[in-house]
Amino acid sequence: MKIGQRLTELREKKGLTQDQIAEMLDIKRPRYNSWENNIAKPDIEFVNKLAELHHVSVDYLLGRDENNIPIWASxxxxxxxxxxxxxxxxxxxxxxxxxxxxxxxxxxxxxxxxxxxxxxxxxxxxxxxxxx
Missing domain, CATH: 1.10.287 (Helix Hairpins)
Structure with missing residues (x-):
C-alpha cells in the first residue's frame, strides 16, 4: 500500500478532513492532498509528524510494516x-x-x-x- 492510501485510511479512521489534517501540520490543504493522491511525498519531517499524529510507526506509514500497532504500545x-x-x-x-x-x-x-x-x-x- 502506498503512503497516500495509508494517509487517507488513517485520516478517515479519525473522521477528519484534509483541511483539518493540513491545519494540524501547519501546511496548506493542496500540499496535503498531493500526499494522499501520491502526486508528491512528504519529506522526513512530515513523515515523522504524520506518524505521531496517527499514533503509528514510520515503517507502517511507509508501507514497510503491515502491523498497525501504535509506537507507544508496550x-x-x-x-x-x-x-x-x-x-x-x-x-x-x-x-x-x-x-x-x-x-x-x-x-x-x-x-x-x-x-x-x-x-x-x-x-x-x-x-x-x-x-x-
Missing amino acids: SKDERDFKTMLEEDGPVMFDGVPISDDDKEKIKRVMEAMFWDAKKKNKDTYSRKKSED
Missing part, C-alpha cells in the same frame, strides 16, 4: 490486543453470519477503538501518577 498492550482478536467465534448480525469482508471492516474499527481507549487509559494513568 508488549503487554500488543498481547492484550492479540488476545482480544483471537476470541474467534462466529460473528452474527441479527442472527445471520456476516461476510469475511464485513468481519475485516469490523476488525479495523475495533482495532482503532482498542488503541484509542488504551492510549486514553495510559494518558490518564500517567497524568494521575505525575500529580501524586
Whole structure:
C-alpha cells in the first residue's frame, strides 16, 4: 500500500478532513492532498509528524510494516490486543453470519477503538501518577 492510501485510511479512521489534517501540520490543504493522491511525498519531517499524529510507526506509514500497532504500545498492550482478536467465534448480525469482508471492516474499527481507549487509559494513568 502506498503512503497516500495509508494517509487517507488513517485520516478517515479519525473522521477528519484534509483541511483539518493540513491545519494540524501547519501546511496548506493542496500540499496535503498531493500526499494522499501520491502526486508528491512528504519529506522526513512530515513523515515523522504524520506518524505521531496517527499514533503509528514510520515503517507502517511507509508501507514497510503491515502491523498497525501504535509506537507507544508496550508488549503487554500488543498481547492484550492479540488476545482480544483471537476470541474467534462466529460473528452474527441479527442472527445471520456476516461476510469475511464485513468481519475485516469490523476488525479495523475495533482495532482503532482498542488503541484509542488504551492510549486514553495510559494518558490518564500517567497524568494521575505525575500529580501524586
